[in-house]
Amino acid sequence: EAGVTQSPTHLIKTRGQQATLRCSPISGHTSVYWYQQALGLGLQFLLWYDEGEERNRGNFPPRFSGRQFPNYSSELNVNALELEDSALYLCASSLEYGTGTYEQYFGPGTRLTVT
Amino acid sequence: AQSVAQPEDQVNVAEGNPLTVKCTYSVSGNPYLFWYVQYPNRGLQFLLKYITGDNLVKGSYGFEAEFNKSQTSFHLKKPSALVSDSALYFCAVSSRGGGSYIPTFGRGTSLIVHP
Numbered sequence: 001e002a003g004v005t006q007s008p009t010h011l012i013k014t015r016g017q018q019a020t021l022r023c024s025p026i027s028g029h030t031s032v033y034w035y036q037q038a039l040g041l042g043l044q045f046l047l048w049y050d051e052g053e054e055r056n057r058g059n060f061p062p063r064f065s066g067r068q069f070p071n072y073s074s075e076l077n078v079n080a081l082e083l084e085d086s087a088l089y090l091c092a093s094s095l096e097y098g099t100g101t102y103e104q105y106f107g108p109g110t111r112l113t114v115t
Numbered sequence: 116a117q118s119v120a121q122p123e124d125q126v127n128v129a130e131g132n133p134l135t136v137k138c139t140y141s142v143s144g145n146p147y148l149f150w151y152v153q154y155p156n157r158g159l160q161f162l163l164k165y166i167t168g169d170n171l172v173k174g175s176y177g178f179e180a181e182f183n184k185s186q187t188s189f190h191l192k193k194p195s196a197l198v199s200d201s202a203l204y205f206c207a208v209s210s211r212g213g214g215s216y217i218p219t220f221g222r223g224t225s226l227i228v229h230p
Contacts, residue, residue, distance in 0.1 A: 004158070035220075040222070041222065042205070042220050042221060042222035042223055043159075043205065043220040045217055045219075048217060056217055090158055090159070092158075092159075096216065099211065099216060100147045100209035100210055100211050100216030100217075100218070101147050101164075101166050101209075103149060103161040103164055104159075104161070104218070105161065106151075106159040106160070107158050108156070108157055108158045109157075
């Protein structure tokens with residue numbers, strides 16, 4: 001069974017540009033989560049999508065947005081990139097919906113570097 | 116609000132010795148607790164979880180964790196460490212009934228196993 005996949009592996013952008021990151025969940029998983037992992041800060045929750053809807057978002061500005069497609073894949077868009085957006089962006093999928101009891105399965109991440 | 120503390124940024128242990136990676140949590144309602152491991156340049160991998168029942172939970176690769184409600188702790192343990200266990204370990208908590216079913220992650224503990 002294929003795991004969570006993310007593309008691209010690395011992305012280099014300049015300040016002010018837009019970045020698009022993509023994620024495909026494990027087959028059968030409808031929930032997709034996005035996290036930012038910046039050095040020394042652990043995982044910061046960005047967004048949660050389920051059944052095509054945004055269910056929750058973390059404490060990030062509106063220039064972080066995304067969507068989930070009918071096949072449950074997802075993309076994360078970051079507009080007006082800032083230097084501090086440089087981080088590893090992780091996507092995870094799960095069977096979760098509102099119980100808190102399901103583990104998440106993570107992709108390998110996209111390393112975004114903003115220069 | 117819910118939170119997780121991993122009080123040690125780094126744990127050093129000799130191969131063959133027992134290891135413990137500490138985690139304490141704060142949450143309203145019943146906690147759901149998870150441990151994940153992250154190898155270099157990889158996403159997180161699920162190790163084990165506590166939802167309910169027996170306080171001692173066994174997981175992948177010989178790891179186990181003990182839920183202690185009175186001390187609000189969920190320490191990760193392994194009887195005999197391997198060099199290949201060297202990685203970054205994350206504890207996470209979610210909850211229902213006052214907390215959030217979206218997991219909150221700790222900042223991670225780097226485990227280094229010396230040959």
